[in-house]
Amino acid sequence: GAGVSQTPSNKVTEKGKYVELRCDPISGHTALYWYRQSLGQGPEFLIYFQGTGAADDSGLPNDRFFAVRPEGSVSTLKIQRTERGDSAVYLCASSPFAPNEQFFGPGTRLTVL
Amino acid sequence: AQKITQTQPGMFVQEKEAVTLDCTYDTSDQSYGLFWYKQPSSGEMIFLIYQGSYDEQNATEGRYSLNFQKARKSANLVISASQLGDSAMYFCAMREGTAGDKVIFGPGTSLSVIP
Numbered sequence: 001g002a003g004v005s006q007t008p009s010n011k012v013t014e015k016g017k018y019v020e021l022r023c024d025p026i027s028g029h030t031a032l033y034w035y036r037q038s039l040g041q042g043p044e045f046l047i048y049f050q051g052t053g054a055a056d057d058s059g060l061p062n063d064r065f066f067a068v069r070p071e072g073s074v075s076t077l078k079i080q081r082t083e084r085g086d087s088a089v090y091l092c093a094s095s096p097f098a099p100n101e102q103f104f105g106p107g108t109r110l111t112v113l
Numbered sequence: 114a115q116k117i118t119q120t121q122p123g124m125f126v127q128e129k130e131a132v133t134l135d136c137t138y139d140t141s142d143q144s145y146g147l148f149w150y151k152q153p154s155s156g157e158m159i160f161l162i163y164q165g166s167y168d169e170q171n172a173t174e175g176r177y178s179l180n181f182q183k184a185r186k187s188a189n190l191v192i193s194a195s196q197l198g199d200s201a202m203y204f205c206a207m208r209e210g211t212a213g214d215k216v217i218f219g220p221g222t223s224l225s226v227i228p
Binding site for chain 1: 117146148150156157158160163165204206214215216217218219220221
């Protein structure tokens, strides 16, 4: 497909479990962003990749959150020891190197019971 | 400190009328970019318009225009001839520094278009 894809679309897990959320950006886009959006709020920045490296991870809330992009395309957001407060929609976006626009994926809705 | 402020949590507009959604921002950078996104109830984030800090002209995209007042650090979105399909959440966002830096979103404004 031509757009950003995210899998799974929904993830329900139990408190304390480990989850992985995947993002497939638009082909050729070097920048990739992860956001977290809680109900009724704006997207909250988590981490930004330029190529394979994390250019800015200042938004990751704590060391339970980690993200990788080993080959500069697909990215995985990893959350260890999930907590109920991690429940949110996790959005991924990609953009060309000099972006005036971010292209968002449909999001993964994470529910921690 | 709040980087992006959207003071209108909810707005109503009559169909076919124009509406202005407010956004103020805070940055010490000289180079930055400002965005507006629309998020309907389906949840997708839709890019509407972009304004660079060095752009002298206000950005326009169809029925959307951005009223950029740099000295006031204001980047209001104007939607002309509102349509029922414009009902959605609207987010103002800012990219600080050089292209590719992180983008910070405001809390959003919920717009309802009344027939």
